[in-house]
Amino acid sequence: MTTSEAAAGTDPIFAWTAPLGLPDFAAIADADFAPAFSTALKAHEVEIAAIAENPAAADFDNTIVALERAGEKLGRVSALFWNRAGTDTSAEIQSLERDIAPRLSRHYSKIAMNAALFSRVDRLYDQRASLQLTGEQQRLLERIWKSFVKAGARLDADGQARLAAIGERLAGLGAQFGQNVLADESDWMLLLGDGPDLDGLPDHLVEAMAAIASERGHPGQYAVTLSRSIIEPFLAASDRRDLRETAFKAWIARGDGGNTTDNWALIGEIVALRAEKAKLLGYGSYADLKLDDTMAKSPDAVEELLGDVWQRAVARARQEESELAELVAEAGLNHPVAAWDWRYFADKLKARKFDFSESELKPYLSLERMIEAAFDVANRLFGISMTERPDIAGPHPDARVFEVRGDDGTIIAIFIADYFARPSKRSGAWMSALQPQHKLPGPDGGVGQKPIIINVMNFSKPAVGRPALLSFDDARTLFHEFGHAVHGMLSNVIYPSLSGTAVSRDFVELPSQLYEHWLSHPEVLSRHARHYETGAPMPQELLEKVLAARTFNSGFATTEFTASALIDMAWHSGPAAIDDPASFEADNLRALGLPEAIVMRHRSPHFLHVFSGDGYAAGYYSYMWSEVLDADAFAAFEEAGDPFDKATADKLKEHVYAAGGSRDPAELYTAFRGRLPTPEAMLVKKGLAA
Structure with a gap:
């Protein structure tokens, strides 16, 4: 194939000609992505060179706005590719994913370490007070400058080379981690027959399991898969304790099989590389690096919030476990509450306390x-x-x-x-x-x-x-x-x-x-x-x-989440080198006092938020941090006496939903609410207030 033919073959990726300005998705084949990435990367390199080598003195338009305009082609192919990789992958897509993730890392490292380009950005940042910028422009300049610094722009040549190598390796490890989890999820299936295998299961779940089994080539049978929308209702409804145990153990063992899809070694290397990256950039830990530009600011602030909630949640969870144990004994069974029992007996207890079940709902x-x-x-x-x-x-x-x-x-x-x-x-x-x-x-x-x-x-x-x-x-x-x-x-x-x-x-x-x-x-x-x-x-x-029933079982739900958030912080604020990652997880959970009948919501070997990329690394706590914000924010509507109060909704739209990252988040929240929040509304929402 000639270069022109290859370019023509990638046109649907760059020219979005379908109605509403959408791509013609059906015209894009898996094979189109590799040449499209090559075209887009080259185009972006040319655009970056033009900005860096511009003979005119740096100003906001010819440097910062120019950077904002650059990379449209790369943005398009990346958005399409990562959506397909996440929602409809194939062997060809997975192969390219393993190749393109480190390649993109190299590309962006090269941009961040372009001395001429950073010199222009750095000069503008030094002059920012005299540039008469709008608030949004100031915010953009600060964020772009900080992104260069965190990507190594101020390091010497050796430091930059090492940081680039770390980024490239981490990108490849993250891609492999995610593919291993997907392989374990898609390969595992528990096939059931009629009769006792289906005891306790509601009709709608049986129908869904039958549809999945038929789709996977087993008509007339019923499939339990590791999709949360199947496994959780199965664990809550199945009368067959042996089947619940089998399914639950497979669910928590994703990425932990001791085979080709085992992720423990990848975790050890990811954690070590992240710690080295943080040290190169002058931070005490990777958590310090990641929290530098957040509302929380420091690991100590995160651990203070999580620690307080953890104590309350575990105490509530132990009360809940005692109630479940009473149901087990009442049923004439002689076993403790195990992790594969919790949802089942919690569902029974919920039906007793509130006289309804999920099947009724x-x-x-x-x-x-x-x-x-x-x-x-x-x-x-x-x-x-x-x-x-x-x-x-x-x-x-x-x-x-x-x-x-x-x-x-x-x-x-x-x-x-x-x-x-x-x-x-x-x-x-x-x-x-x-x-x-x-x-x-x-x-x-x-x-x-x-x-x-x-x-x-x-x-x-x-x-x-x-x-x-x-x-x-x-x-x-x-x-x-x-x-x-x-x-x-x-x-x-x-x-x-x-x-x-x-x-x-x-x-x-x-x-x-x-x-x-x-x-x-x-x-x-x-x-x-x-x-x-x-x-x-x-x-x-x-x-x-x-x-x-909104706060029913809140001890369990909060404990399994907070355990994941605390372990995330442990990975990224603890030792740089961890010889046995599996023992590290187990030892930390033991020290925390996690009840034996509760498992982390996301065990480390399948913790995609944290290890498939770095988006939520040292950041899983943010769901709870945001719960403090969201509970306080909804209270504004309650105080107005109307869940759709127009004045409150207008302020919410202006300062939160429409504002993006144009201002500091604390400033945005204060503009909406008139003050920063306190955790009390969140604790009340969870039923954990003192």
Whole structure:
């Protein structure tokens, strides 16, 4: 193939000509990505060289704005590739992922260590007080300067070479870590037959398991997989303790099999390299490096919050365990509460205390109704409306495309939703942007670009003709990720590096976790929680029980989360060299006093947040930090006496959802709330207040 033919073959990646400015996803083959990356990397190198070698004196436009404009092609191919790698991977995509991750690391290291380029940025940073910049421009300059420094711009040649090598190696290790977890998840399946194997399982779960088994070539059987939307309800419902044990042990053993997909050695090397990187840059630990530009600022502040919550959570969890043990004894069984028993007996206890179960609730939480609810909340709060476009193809046949209009009727964003689990999709749920919002003039004479936002989830796909029924946790996940999406869709900034979710790690979860509050508000549930067959609203009695049970099992839930957050901090603020990572995890959990019947929400060998990339490394605590913010933020609506109070919603939109990273997060929150928050509202929400 000639160079021109190769370039022509990658055109759909760069020229987004489908309706609404989307790519023609169907025209993009896996084989197109490798040549597209080569084209985009070369184009970006040329753009960077032009900025660095510009003979004119550095100013904000010819250096900082020029950097913002550079790399459009690389941004497009990267967004498309990483979405496909996460949602519909293949052997060819995985091979390229292992190659491109270190290659991209090399590319960005080279930019950060370009002495001529940094000299221009550094000069502007030194002169920033006299440049008459707007607040957003000051924020952008500071963030770009700091990103150069943290990438090694001030190191000597040897230090820069070593830092670049570390970054390249970490990128490859992260890609391998994620692929190992995906392999363990997609390869494992527990096939069940009729009769006793299905004892205790509700009809909707049996239907979902049958659909999965049939899809995987086992019609007439029922498959338990390691997708959270299957494994958790199975563990909560199955009367077969032996099957629960088998499934649970497989679930927590992802990445820990002692075989080719074992991740312990990768963890040891990742932790050591991160510690070395921090030391090169002058930080005491990797946690110090990562927390430098966050609201928390230091590991001590994080550990103070986590430590207080940990003591309260474990005490509550031990009370909960005693209640579960009473149920075990009452059932005439002679065994302690094991990790594979907790969800099962907790479900029984919940049904006894509140006289309802997930099986009773699910018919009122169909996927379509919950999508409708999430959209309605956005409309009532922020005036945006969502219209599905079934005529436009998404990146996968299951993906759905929506146009998003503002309160004036103009299209402000495009939203893509990909809800169902499949073997080629990694587990979990997330939001990403194919294209961020900005207001920079374009080469075609237009100004700015609309955000293209994707939500990805892993709900069980129902049999043909049947609705997808969600658990309350599933519905909460949908609201959480849509909260991230709204953050991206409402973005109203000038510069793409400050757009949408481009905020500090411990602020990014505020818009998503805050959005969850509306799911459990009686006004939203009474309007949208309707029976999938009859359309009847959830009975008032059941609604009241659901609301009364909001803090049930909170000791367990908070303990399993906080254990993961504390271990994340231990990996990144402890010793640089760890000879036996598995023992390190076990020893730290033992020292913390983790109850034997509870396992970390994400054990280290499959802790994708922390080891598949560095996004949440030394940052998993941020979910709880944001809980402090979100509980306090929702209290503003409660104080106003209306969950949709317009004045409060307008301030929330201006200072949180639309502001992106244009100002310091503490400043943004204070502008919305009038003050910084305290943890009390969060502890009350969790039922852990003294």
